[in-house]
Amino acid sequence: MAEFRMPSLGADMEEGTLVEWLAKPGERVERGTLLAAVETQKGLFEIESFEDGILGPSLVQPGQTVPVGTVLAMIQMEGAAIVSSGAPPPTEQPPVGAARPATPTTRRIAASPAARKRAAELDVDLAGIQGSGPDGAIQLSDVERSARPAPGEAGAHPAPAPSGASREGMRQAIAAAMSRANREIPHYYLETDIDLSRALRWLEGENLKRPIRERILPAALLLKAVAKALGEVPELNGYWLNDRLHVSPAIHIGFAISLRDGGLITPAIHNVDQLSLQELMKAMGDLIERTRANRLRGSEMTDATLTVTNLGDLGVKTVFGVIYPPQVALVGFGRVTERPWAENGMLGVRRCVIATLAADHRASDGHRGGQFLAALDRFLQTPDKL
Amino acid sequence: MNSIELRDLVYRNLMRIAPECDPSELLPGENIREALDIDSFGFLQVLIGIGEETGIEIPETDYAEVFTMAGMLDYLARRQG
Structure with a gap:
């Protein structure tokens, strides 16, 4: 068995949100097969398998945010020995307590992944939306409702590329990496x-x-x-x-x-x-x-x-x-x-x-x-x- | 193609690369790439798009003639005639 983990997509990444499984449990996957879409501060990324084998049950569900290194699923390999897999983080995870730029802790707003993605596309702030889902979670329909209707606009301008990450999130990610560079290098x-x-x-x-x-x-x-x-x-x-x-x-x-x-x-x-x-x-x-x-x-x-x-x-x-x-x-x-x-x-x-x-x-x-x-x-x- | 059609075609191709911009705000003599912040890659994509719609391939040696909206329209009108 190999472990498919939340990869570290850069020195500045501490956690990621699983947005979507791109392969199903039981599916045969190969090295390079796209397994999951993950959202980080820098945007939405597709994560590939590093092993050949059969994808096991999902251990993390879409919408869950987990720390780097969390096992997302197991991959059953032929002649199975236990091998650690997932994207091997090329970045050293600094020991706990090591100086790292403090990221301001913000309360995570409960919202479905689809709602988050749509909100980013429409440039709508989730904080200003009243959710109608379980426990007040924001759903796709809530986002669509709150977005300004733009009748007649459709087709006039090509839609800008959806940005999976907020500008502020990306700024913070760059800030963390560059601060580390100037502090350590x-x-x-x-x-x-x-x-x-x-x-x-x-x-x-x-x-x-x-x-x-x-x-x-x-x-x-x-x-x-x-x-x-x-x-x-x-x-x-x-x-x-x-x-x-x-x-x-x-x-x-x-x-x-x-x-x-x-x-x-x-x-x-x-x-x-x-x-x-x-x-x-x-x-x-x-x-x-x-x-x-x-x-x-x-x-x-x-x-x-x-x-x-x-x-x-x-x-x-x-x-x-x-x-x-x-x-x-x-x-x-x-x-x-x-x-x-x-x-x-x-x-x-x-x-x-x-x-x-x-x-x-x-x-x-x-x-x-x-x-x-x-x-x-x-x-x-x-x-x-x- | 008349001059209005040519202009709209150029606007359309610019907006494909710089979707948040309004090319109709470009002054005739303004440098298109600087005004819309289009890099060399993006500009090549614009020229490829224009080439596909008009059949006019703009060689690199003519780039100096198409840096502005006025230059571009003039150039395309001349080449199509």
Whole structure:
């Protein structure tokens, strides 16, 4: 038997609400089968099985909020030995009493999961609704009734993506993770100018040959170059857990996506070093679409081994990142701008980007960080080999 | 397509990516991406949508011409003619 547990979807998650079972008891499931939808402060996520076997009876019912690590169901495996399963939390759970940002305790309002989801979609505050369910619990119909009727509005605007988490909840989740980062991680910062002229020229030539749907954006080049450079400086890729560095053999890059209604989410693109630019572009598009539609998978929230943030679209020049614990580095890119560039005694105009590395000094030193940025630059000078 | 139809088509595709925005508030000379906070990914999606409805694929070399509403409409009208 294996245990399917409430996973930790990030260093900041303490509990989660089971919203829906996506598989039924008695169903045969495989590694990767979606078993349940879970709501956290960061939104709604689909959780996959980590085992092959038969799903046992549900030990937690939809609507229940349980701490990280709670067994949600058992999975009966062939040749059954007892193995611990569920998403293995890559995050160390701090000992009880360890300094953690105190989250204000708010009284949880009794409401059905469907009501919560609808309220979030309609941006209705549950606190202001009179529930008609058992013990005054708010039901779906209560939410629908309280939402402002908008006759004639339907169809005029595409509905915004439902946000499973309140803005405030997401803010708190980010606050907890970033506070922990600044409290525990001794950051060091390095920056370097990278001449992207060659890479962008090559990309423009490539894109001319491609239909618009297959066009590649510079962000894909940057991500791929980061993955390749990590291959040379692996100590930036992994986790700091139990006072030591765990280098990850796989390169899963967390890709910072700003949500239109505020907040930030950094789901992982898996095995970036092994993807072609075309595949990477597709993976990024898929991730952005699913982030908007609230269809991210739990594993994508937990297993990033490094984060890349590309704030260039906002016009910033340099990004000074805060590491997402327990990761040990974050790579930032600013805006691509034309700049005077001296090389071989000649002055020319080049399209440049400032790449920065924020890294955990417990896990690596500035010398290795510098080697990483140098490798990143080198890979970006031979874009056809990316 | 006449200019009103083209404009509505562009609005529709912008709203697909930035659902909370009202593109009709855009000034003709305003930078669309900055005004509606659309990143390079989103902008490519807008152009793909426009391409599917009009058959006009906008190459990257012409991006400078379509950064504003006025530029975009002008460009599409020219290309369709």
